[in-house]
Amino acid sequence: MQEIDRSTIDSGRRHALRAGVGLGLFGILATLGLLPKSAWAGVDRKVFEAKSLNEAFKAMGGLAPADSNLINLDVPETAENGAMVPVIVECKFPRTEQIAILVDKNPTALVENWTIAEGTEGYISTRIKMAQTSTVIALVKADGKFYKAVKEVKVTAGGC
Amino acid sequence: MSIPTKMRASVTNGVTEVRALMQHEMETGRRKDESGNLVPAWYITDLKVQHNGRTVLEGQFGTSVSKNPFLVFRFKGGKAGDKLSLAWADNRGEKRSDEVIIG
Numbered sequence: 214m215q216e217i218d219r220s221t222i223d224s225g226r227r228h229a230l231r232a233g234v235g236l237g238l239f240g241i242l243a244t245l246g247l248l249p250k251s252a253w254a255g256v257d258r259k260v261f262e263a264k265s266l267n268e269a270f271k272a273m274g275g276l277a278p279a280d281s282n283l284i285n286l287d288v289p290e291t292a293e294n295g296a297m298v299p300v301i302v303e304c305k306f307p308r309t310e311q312i313a314i315l316v317d318k319n320p321t322a323l324v325e326n327w328t329i330a331e332g333t334e335g336y337i338s339t340r341i342k343m344a345q346t347s348t349v350i351a352l353v354k355a356d357g358k359f360y361k362a363v364k365e366v367k368v369t370a371g372g373c
Numbered sequence: 374m375s376i377p378t379k380m381r382a383s384v385t386n387g388v389t390e391v392r393a394l395m396q397h398e399m400e401t402g403r404r405k406d407e408s409g410n411l412v413p414a415w416y417i418t419d420l421k422v423q424h425n426g427r428t429v430l431e432g433q434f435g436t437s438v439s440k441n442p443f444l445v446f447r448f449k450g451g452k453a454g455d456k457l458s459l460a461w462a463d464n465r466g467e468k469r470s471d472e473v474i475i476g
Binding site: 319340 | 401403418430431436437440443444446449
C-alpha cells in the first residue's frame with residue numbers, strides 16, 4: 214500500500230513538471246480557475262477521457278495531491294457486483310470545495326466530480342461501476358489545495 | 374421520455390440531508406447486447422441541486438456511475454417547506470428537473 218502511494222506521488226510530480234511545460238498559458242490559467250467556466254462549473258470534460266489516475270491528474274493540470282487523514286473514504290474491501298459499488302467520501306476540512314472519485318483501472322479513471330457550495334458539507338455518498346480490482350481514489354480540494362485518500366476494492370465480477 | 378428522480382430531503386439540527394435516486398440507464402458505450410452489438414454510450418453528464426434557487430451542489434459524471442445514480446449529501450440553511458430541485462442533463466442532450474419539498 215505504501216509503495217503504491219509513493220509511486221503515485223512521484224509520477225504525479227513528474228507529470229506536474231511535464232504539464233507545466235506542455236500546458237502553456239491556457240493550462241496555467243485553467244489551473245488557477247481564471248478561464249470562463251462552462252454553464253455548469255467543474256473540470257474540463259476532457260479529463261473524463263483520461264485512462265488512468267496519473268493521466269487524469271495530468272489532465273487536471275499536473276496534480277500531485279498529498280494523502281490526508283481528514284478524508285474518510287468508505288468503500289467495501291470486496292465488491293461482488295462491480296456494477297454497483299457503494300462509495301462514501303466524508304471530509305473534515307474547514308471548507309471542502311471539490312470532491313472527485315476516481316478508479317485507476319477503469320477504462321476511464323474519473324467517475325464523478327462534485328463542486329461543493331459554501332454551506333454544503335464535504336460529504337458524498339454514491340454508487341459506482343468498477344471493471345476490475347483497483348484502487349479507488351477520493352480527490353478533494355480544500356482551502357485551495359488538493360488532497361487524496363486511496364483504498365483498494367477487490368472486484369469479483371466486473372461491472373463496466 | 375425520462376423518468377422522474379426519486380428524491381427525499383429532511384432537516385435535522387439545521388442540516389438538510391438529501392437522498393436522490395435518478396432514473397437513468399447509464400450505458401458506458403462498452404457493453405454489448407444479446408446480438409453482440411455495442412450499446413451506444415448514454416449517461417448523465419451534469420447534475421445540479423438548487424435550494425430556493427441557490428446552487429448547493431453541482432456534479433459531473435463520467436461513464437462509470439452505476440445505473441440509476443444514487444446520491445446522498447447534506448447542506449446547511451434548508452428549512453421544512455423549502456423547495457429543492459435536482460436537474461440533470463445527459464450526453465444525448467436530454468434534460469430533466471424534479472422538485473421536492475423539504476420535510
